[in-house]
Amino acid sequence: MSEQALRLEGITKAYNPGKPNEVQVLRGVDLTLAPGEVVALVAPSGAGKSTLLHIAGLLDTPDAGTVQIGGADMTGQSDRRRTLTRRNDVGFVYQFHHLLPEFTALENIVLPQLANGTARRAAEERARGLLDKVGIAVRADHRPAALSGGEQQRVAFCRALANAPRLLLADEPTGNLDPATSDQVFAALMELVRDTGLAALIATHNLDLAARMDRQLRLETGRLSTT
Numbered sequence: 001m002s003e004q005a006l007r008l009e010g011i012t013k014a015y016n017p018g019k020p021n022e023v024q025v026l027r028g029v030d031l032t033l034a035p036g037e038v039v040a041l042v043a044p045s046g047a048g049k050s051t052l053l054h055i056a057g058l059l060d061t062p063d064a065g066t067v068q069i070g071g072a073d074m075t076g077q078s079d080r081r082r083t084l085t086r087r088n089d090v091g092f093v094y095q096f097h098h099l100l101p102e103f104t105a106l107e108n109i110v111l112p113q114l115a116n117g118t119a120r121r122a123a124e125e126r127a128r129g130l131l132d133k134v135g136i137a138v139r140a141d142h143r144p145a146a147l148s149g150g151e152q153q154r155v156a157f158c159r160a161l162a163n164a165p166r167l168l169l170a171d172e173p174t175g176n177l178d179p180a181t182s183d184q185v186f187a188a189l190m191e192l193v194r195d196t197g198l199a200a201l202i203a204t205h206n207l208d209l210a211a212r213m214d215r216q217l218r219l220e221t222g223r224l225s226t227t
């Protein structure tokens with residue numbers, strides 16, 4: 001059997017520990033994502049979704065517990081090793097696209113590949129292929145400001161998948177879109193995810209979207225439960 005895409009064990013996290021304003025956010029989170037699995041993370045506002053996604057994506061460290069990505073334990077690894085794993089194995093999507101405004105859609109998807117050592121021609125080919133899959137190949141040469149909100153988010157999905165990660169982490173990826181656009185853009189994301197076979201953990205307040213994923217997990221009072 002292939003390695004689990006993501007495994008979290010006993011994750012705890014507090015902000016301002018030991019101080020009067022301490023916030024204990026995570027109190028023992030366990031989670032396993034198999035390759036190809038798409039899981040919804042549903043939680044009330046402030047429950048710690050972003051904190052959990054940042055820890056899973058190696059942007060933050062837990063106070064206790066272990067994070068494994070592709071079977072490799074990241075506990076105590078050097079910053080360099082964590083950065084390399086994040087770059088190669090993890091793709092992020094946020095509520096707002098965070099595309100680089102001075103570059104075209106295509107360049108926004110090419111740049112992370114160049115940073116990872118991919119040759120320009122191969123990077124452009126992959127970027128065009130990804131844009132084609134989300135239905136906006138004709139927008140390749142547009143800058144983000146010349147794209148609609150839904151198109152910007154589609155480009156952000158392509159950028160997240162540019163380096164063929166094994167894990168996608170998304171924080172309210174359609175939260176900034178109107179309901180109809182959100183629905184279409186979510187469908188495009190699911191198609192892309194299914195097509196590439198990567199595992200995805202997708203935080204959403206939208207219960208209809210959550211119901212379209214393989215599993216739903218609820219984060220409340222610092223722990224995960226199945227809904």
Ligand SMILES: Nc1ncnc2c1ncn2[C@@H]1O[C@H](COP(=O)(O)OP(=O)(O)OP(=O)(O)O)[C@@H](O)[C@H]1O
Pocket residue numbers: 015016023025043044045046047048049050051052
């Ligand atoms: N750097 C920080 N310092 C102190 N407290 C923080 C910090 N970051 C987050 N928190 C607190 O930790 C809790 C969880 O925050 P987090 O951003 O993970 O929640 P969330 O579930 O993503 O919220 P939302 O759905 O509203 O975006 C919140 O109570 C927040 O105020």
